[in-house]
Amino acid sequence: MRRFSWFNATSIALGFAFLYIPILLLVIYSFNESKLVTVWGGWSTKWYASLLQNEGLLNAAWVTLRVAILSSTLATILGTLAAIVLVRAGRFPGRTLFSGLIFAPLVMPEVITGLSMLLLFVALNMDRGFWTVVIAHATFSMCFAAVVVQARLYDFDKSVEEAAMDLGATQIQTFLQVTLPIIAPSVISAWLLSFTLSLDDLVIASFATGPGATTLPMKIYSQVRLGVTPEINAISTIMIGLVTIGVLVASYSTKRASQQQERELKAVDAGAK
Amino acid sequence: MSEAALSSSPTGASRSPLRTAAPQSGFAPWKDPSKTPMVRFENVVKRFGDFVAVKDCTLDIYEREFFALLGPSGCGKTTLLRMLAGFEKPTSGRILVAGQDITELAPYDRPVNMMFQSYALFPHMTVEQNIGFGLKQDGMPKDQIAQRVEETMAMLELSKFGKRKPHQLSGGQQQRVALARAIAKKPRIVLLDEPLGALDKRLRQTAQFELMGIQERTGTTFIIVTHDQEEAMTVSSRIAVMDHGEFVQIATPGDIYEAPNSRYTANFIGDVNLFEGKVVNVAGGFAEIDWGPGLARFKAVAPEGCAGQQQVWLALRPEKIHIDLDKPTDASNALPGKVVDVGYLGSISHYHVELANGQRVKALRTNSSRTVDRPISWEDKVWLQWPAETGIVLAK
Numbered sequence: 001m002r003r004f005s006w007f008n009a010t011s012i013a014l015g016f017a018f019l020y021i022p023i024l025l026l027v028i029y030s031f032n033e034s035k036l037v038t039v040w041g042g043w044s045t046k047w048y049a050s051l052l053q054n055e056g057l058l059n060a061a062w063v064t065l066r067v068a069i070l071s072s073t074l075a076t077i078l079g080t081l082a083a084i085v086l087v088r089a090g091r092f093p094g095r096t097l098f099s100g101l102i103f104a105p106l107v108m109p110e111v112i113t114g115l116s117m118l119l120l121f122v123a124l125n126m127d128r129g130f131w132t133v134v135i136a137h138a139t140f141s142m143c144f145a146a147v148v149v150q151a152r153l154y155d156f157d158k159s160v161e162e163a164a165m166d167l168g169a170t171q172i173q174t175f176l177q178v179t180l181p182i183i184a185p186s187v188i189s190a191w192l193l194s195f196t197l198s199l200d201d202l203v204i205a206s207f208a209t210g211p212g213a214t215t216l217p218m219k220i221y222s223q224v225r226l227g228v229t230p231e232i233n234a235i236s237t238i239m240i241g242l243v244t245i246g247v248l249v250a251s252y253s254t255k256r257a258s259q260q261q262e263r264e265l266k267a268v269d270a271g272a273k
Numbered sequence: 274m275s276e277a278a279l280s281s282s283p284t285g286a287s288r289s290p291l292r293t294a295a296p297q298s299g300f301a302p303w304k305d306p307s308k309t310p311m312v313r314f315e316n317v318v319k320r321f322g323d324f325v326a327v328k329d330c331t332l333d334i335y336e337r338e339f340f341a342l343l344g345p346s347g348c349g350k351t352t353l354l355r356m357l358a359g360f361e362k363p364t365s366g367r368i369l370v371a372g373q374d375i376t377e378l379a380p381y382d383r384p385v386n387m388m389f390q391s392y393a394l395f396p397h398m399t400v401e402q403n404i405g406f407g408l409k410q411d412g413m414p415k416d417q418i419a420q421r422v423e424e425t426m427a428m429l430e431l432s433k434f435g436k437r438k439p440h441q442l443s444g445g446q447q448q449r450v451a452l453a454r455a456i457a458k459k460p461r462i463v464l465l466d467e468p469l470g471a472l473d474k475r476l477r478q479t480a481q482f483e484l485m486g487i488q489e490r491t492g493t494t495f496i497i498v499t500h501d502q503e504e505a506m507t508v509s510s511r512i513a514v515m516d517h518g519e520f521v522q523i524a525t526p527g528d529i530y531e532a533p534n535s536r537y538t539a540n541f542i543g544d545v546n547l548f549e550g551k552v553v554n555v556a557g558g559f560a561e562i563d564w565g566p567g568l569a570r571f572k573a574v575a576p577e578g579c580a581g582q583q584q585v586w587l588a589l590r591p592e593k594i595h596i597d598l599d600k601p602t603d604a605s606n607a608l609p610g611k612v613v614d615v616g617y618l619g620s621i622s623h624y625h626v627e628l629a630n631g632q633r634v635k636a637l638r639t640n641s642s643r644t645v646d647r648p649i650s651w652e653d654k655v656w657l658q659w660p661a662e663t664g665i666v667l668a669k
Contacts, residue, residue: 162360163393165380167407167458177406181397263440 023240030233037228047230057235060219063130064199067215071137072194078138079145079194080187084179086146087153105143113140114207121208128210136208137201141194148193152186152257185257192250196243300510302335309372311336311494312357312462317366319352319518326352328518329366339488339495341505343541344515350498354464357496358387371461381410387464390471392451394439400426400450401435407458425453428487445476452484456491463488465497469504481507502542506530514538530590535669539588546594546634548587552666555579559661562587565630572605573664588665594636595658596624596649604658610634612653626655
């Protein structure tokens with residue numbers, strides 16, 4: 001590999017600085033002794049301690065976590081089913097439209113998604129609250145889940161499923177015993193991705209929510225309007241940690257799955273020689 | 274079916290006087306009209322949109338046969354196999370197994386198991402689990418599954434690899450696992466879709482004999498799809514040569530080689546020299562063929578229904594042509610020519626001989642004496658000769 005020239009090193013440093021200095025500042029200030037957010041008063045973890053006393057924030061965090069778990073589970077199930085239909089069902093009338101409809105929310109402005117969800121809930125006369133947030137989150141993260149699972153299904157040898165059926169497994173048995181275990185890594189990444197998306201969503205949640213179902217991003221946003229407290233920095237740091245872990249695990253499991261697949265392919269190739 | 278009807282069908286090899294015994298001589302259930310075929314394709318047609326993959330195929334395959342479907346890619350052989358496995362549904366026609374109509378049955382309800390071209394092993398299961406998968410689906414008790422898996426692994430020399438995953442095996446071992454999985458349920462019919470296509474040549478030859486051994490030991494009906502004519506010749510009791518969704522000829526390997534019914538079969542199986550000509554005279558069972566002005570007429574055994582002025586092709590296998598420097602005195606057919614190419618392969622030599630009219634003829638000669646100097650070389654004037662019984666007169 002070529003060595004970094006000073007120019008390359010500088011541009012990388014600038015790029016990373018641009019991306020991460022704000023976040024780094026937030027993390028550092030979460031350990032600030034001073035009550036004033038912008039004045040450094042020495043190291044302390046007291047805001048993490050006082051965070052544990054702040055019921056409003058903790059409640060919001062708990063709501064967020066439950067919403068994320070439920071909505072990502074729902075999104076993963078729906079997304080996986082959609083991916084299977086798109087990859088396996090071959091050509092059926094309206095297939096292009098169907099796949100377009102599944103992937104459109106990927107590029108849809110969140111405000112529009114949120115507003116349309118709100119209109120739907122109002123039209124259906126649904127009480128807005130915890131469950132409407134779950135549904136709204138599942139709706140927009142489902143398309144991400146579908147993309148992830150679909151990618152794996154495309155390079156999946158269909159004859160493996162045929163072999164299972166040939167040996168006496170019905171379609172459902174084939175799915176549970178053969179297809180699902182093989183695509184499991186991508187299903188897990190899909191879940192983690194949906195989980196992360198739900199965790200940090202503010203816009204759609206604000207539209208879909210109702211009394212008693214304030215998520216953490218919403219709580220933070222509303223508090224910041226009154227002034228940033230170091231507690232917010234602390235909980236934000238925790239969230240950054242969670243999201244980072246989620247993304248790392250997701251990308252690691254995807255990478256491992258593709259490496260495993262490569263090994264299998266190599267083994268087949270080597271055997272053929 | 275009458276003899277006349279037979280000779281117009283793809284199975285009409287019986288017209289030839291050069292019948293050869295099948296390798297398993299005595300085993301010929303297709304000649305016994307009282308036998309119920311193990312598999313029967315009845316006027317099966319398969320269309321994919323406008324494309325006709327299989328055109329009105331009727332075929333009987335008998336118990337214990339090792340039957341080969343042979344043809345170039347896209348000839349419909351795999352489609353035929355997949356219809357038998359249940360992955361494709363015939364557009365029209367019926368498929369029967371042991372007299373029972375299975376056309377509407379799902380793949381998991383059919384008494385057939387398939388070995389896939391890609392092996393299609395379950396990557397997340399060990400070799401043992403792969404082989405036992407089908408037995409587990411049938412609800413066989415665990416101890417019996419273990420026993421059957423062990424037996425099957427022993428038969429295919431896989432016992433050492435039971436705990437391994439497919440990606441930890443070599444190609445040859447994966448191929449054996451795929452076969453083991455297909456025979457573990459002791460199905461009535463085993464389907465093999467290009468089973469040895471991924472192996473190198475030497476391994477493939479070993480595997481072919483292994484396949485034959487397994488087939489004989491289990492007494493199962495094997496149906497193999499292949500585009501490799503040597504493979505089909507080696508393993509099978511009968512071969513169906515296919516082209517464009519139709520059977521061109523269905524016969525034993527010996528008949529296919531020695532008595533092809535068309536130029537297509539003659540060309541597809543082995544090497545052949547073809548001469549186009551016209552029948553000018555039929556007498557005493559022999560036909561005289563005029564194949565160009567000023568050229569000595571060929572003499573060959575006349576096929577049934579051969580009449581004067583009919584356009585025919587004389588097919589001649591290279592190894593049946595005798596090549597010599599001197600003019601033969603008492604040959605039925607003799608042609609002068611000039612050697613333009615010699616290919617020395619050790620055991621045999623190929624000669625390409627150019628005739629007076631520019632046509633090139635391939636001839637083989639066994640190098641039976643141990644000399645480096647071969648008597649016939651480039652630019653030599655030679656004579657080709659063969660008896661009248663050797664040439665095959667083809668009408669199509």
